[in-house]
Amino acid sequence: MERAGVMSVALTLSLLLTAASLLASVADGCDGVPRMSAVDACKQASTAGVMWQLCVRELGASPEPEEVTGFVAAAMRANREAYGVSYDAAEKVRVDPSSPAGLATVSGYCEGKYDTAQELMTGWIDRLPGCDITADIRVDLASAAAAVDECATLLLQNGGEHTTLYQMVLLDRDRAVLAVRLAILLVPNKV
Structure with missing residues (x-):
C-alpha cells in the first residue's frame, strides 16, 4: 500500500508538470476557440466536488x-500518462500466477481497452497544436471514456472491486470524462 501511495504522489507531480508545460506549448491561437481561466474551465467541466x-x-x-x-x-496528455501506468498494472495482474483466473482474464481485456483509449486520444493530441479541431473530438474522447468504463465494469463484475487496479481505473474513468467535458467547451465554436 505504501508503494501505491508513492506511485500516486509521483504520478500527480508528473501530471502537474506535464499540464503546466503543455498549456504553454499549445498553438498561440486557434481562430474561434474560447478563452477562459483554468478555474472557469474547471467550474464548467466539473459535475461534482471530486471532478x-x-x-x-x-x-x-x-x-x-x-x-x-x-x-x-x-x-x-495527463490521461495518456495515467493510462500507461494503469495498463502496466493490468498487465501485472494478468501475468501474476496468484491472480484469480477471472481477474487475470479481465485484466487482459483492460489492456486492450486502454490501447483503444490511447489510440483515440493520440491522434487528437497531435492535431490540437495545429488547430485541426472538429466535433469528432467529442466522439473520440467519449469512446475513450467508454473503453475505460468497460474495464471498470468488468473488474467490478469479476471480483476486482477491492484491488488497486480497480481504484486506478475509476480515477482514469473520471479523468476521461473530464477530458470529454473540456472538449465540449472547446468544440461549440468549431463545428
Missing part, C-alpha cells in the same frame, strides 16, 4: 484566461 478537485490538479487554478485548446491537450 473539480481532479480538474484543478490537472489544469491548475490560474485565474488568467487561456485557450481551452490548452486545457484539453493537458487533460489528454
Whole structure:
C-alpha cells in the first residue's frame, strides 16, 4: 500500500508538470476557440466536488484566461500518462500466477481497452497544436471514456472491486470524462 501511495504522489507531480508545460506549448491561437481561466474551465467541466478537485490538479487554478485548446491537450496528455501506468498494472495482474483466473482474464481485456483509449486520444493530441479541431473530438474522447468504463465494469463484475487496479481505473474513468467535458467547451465554436 505504501508503494501505491508513492506511485500516486509521483504520478500527480508528473501530471502537474506535464499540464503546466503543455498549456504553454499549445498553438498561440486557434481562430474561434474560447478563452477562459483554468478555474472557469474547471467550474464548467466539473459535475461534482471530486471532478473539480481532479480538474484543478490537472489544469491548475490560474485565474488568467487561456485557450481551452490548452486545457484539453493537458487533460489528454495527463490521461495518456495515467493510462500507461494503469495498463502496466493490468498487465501485472494478468501475468501474476496468484491472480484469480477471472481477474487475470479481465485484466487482459483492460489492456486492450486502454490501447483503444490511447489510440483515440493520440491522434487528437497531435492535431490540437495545429488547430485541426472538429466535433469528432467529442466522439473520440467519449469512446475513450467508454473503453475505460468497460474495464471498470468488468473488474467490478469479476471480483476486482477491492484491488488497486480497480481504484486506478475509476480515477482514469473520471479523468476521461473530464477530458470529454473540456472538449465540449472547446468544440461549440468549431463545428
